[in-house]
Amino acid sequence: MYIDPHAHMISRTTDDYEAMAAAGVVALIEPAFWVGQPRTFVGTYVDYLSSLVGWERFRAGQFGIRHYCTIGLNSKEANNEALAEGVMEWLPRFAMKEGVVAIGEIGYDEQTPLEEKYFRAQLALAKELALPVMVHTPHRDKKRGTSRSMDVCEEMGLDPSWVVIDHNNEETVRETLDRGYWAGFSIYPSTKMGNARMVELLRYYGGDRIIVDSACDWGISDCLGVAKTARLALASGIDEQVVRQVTYANALCVYGKSGQMHESDWLDPPGIDQRTLYEGNSILRGGREPRIEHPDRHAADDLLID
């Protein structure tokens, strides 16, 4: 069983959901982020948040995957002040919806004053609502941006054990762990972390407070990032307990602090969910039954579409 605690499923296809379920992903967390281009109306942002708590949650359930999300104003769009002000008014309502496990992903992109302003405002909201926080660390000037993100969290009075600093690399992980935060790693081709590098990090740091995610989105990325890293790590001799920590248990521990994510959600779901929003996971229903039954269904030389 795996949890992918960072996956932008709104950009992914049903093939991906099938592949994730077949690989053993039982739950995932979809952080609110930008969608590849800026939204220019508050309303489009509101409808996006609405789809995270509604439609996408349902869509995942059809494939036997439990869907959770984080709610927030991302750093890129925080730079549009009119939009940001409007979105901030709606955030408290969405933050209390079912399956919202954190405020996020928030933080810095270019480390502008506006980014700082809304980062702080949302940290205050997380504290007020007793929700964990998922921090997006910047791609550029990363090391300094990561340190600064943690400085701000502490200035705002957040408990580091409630905060996940995501998109870490070899240069940022030491400080993140030393300061008591959870360290997320996004297994994302080319720009973030590769899984062979990840295995070496696990060998060195072990599994405490480390979380592996795929961050799969609209770019070239791999929705099986968590499952593949787990397999590679096991094949490379990493202890099974460590693999379980970083691909399942740690994410459940920190995001479970929201009170919105429980192991029983997928192991023993409430009756109403089974009748309405959750089809159950075939792997949990007793082994690997038919999920991988059409291995070639999407192959170009299979001409039949029924």
Next chain:
Amino acid sequence: MTETLPGRATAASSLSATALLCRWVVRQAAAQETWFITALDHLQTSADERTLHLFLGQVPRRLGKADLELTPQDLTAAHALLPGWSPLDWSLDGAARIAGLLTFHGPRPFAALFEDLVRTADARELITLYRGLSFYPEPAALSAQVGAGLRSNIRAVFEAIAHGNPYPRDHFDLHRWNHMVLKALFIGSRLAPIVGIDQRNNPELARILLDYADERWAAGRAVTPELWRCVGPCVDALGAYAALQRAMAGSPAERLAAGLALSQTDTPSARHLLASAPETAALIDTGRVGWGNFHHYEAI
């Protein structure tokens, strides 16, 4: 949009709906009983929508998401309040949320409040909000939101309107009714739980469904046997005997459904067709098979 039909909810009944829901919730609330009652009192006196938002968010956290535990007497009471209403599939948090929503009286018209709640609803909230339709004030003003709910791709949201809910029977015009029934078939949902399915049947719907059956057959796909329930009363007017004959030659469920449809029509052709499947006709004659249970008969 609105038609006056028997069994229609009135504003007066919403009071007793609240009372009924409260009784059920309190009975099951255990340690949260005091919280629930206090919260309802607060809702009654506060006109601030934030109070309502907070309440709706707190309910599942406080009460949990268990199924509503109902006795046969409760179902009788529900039916007495509003014929056709079936809260059998409701959850504890759903009942509590509707009770709160009915208790709250804010500054805006209810329809505006409802539109706003739907806009920000999570998946379970959507289901809950639509299940309560019959009990809200000014039901006709909710037409646009109900239309959006019917168009939902989330099957459970569609079924929150279509199943066990008297609102469509009482408030849908012919067009919306017919398209709800057609969509139910289209997405593989059941017709039997639709309140007023026979009462609201009409020749236009029968024609649409007959066309739909032909379309399915042309594509080499199965036709849901329940469809014949709505075609049955119009089989003669539509000249649908050939289609019924084809259904009679299908699976046991199709044969029974076609038989039930034919038994609703007292014409020589219907009698003749039914007589061609004597075992089916005999089973129907016993009165033990109806639209609610025909699919349980695997072989005849």
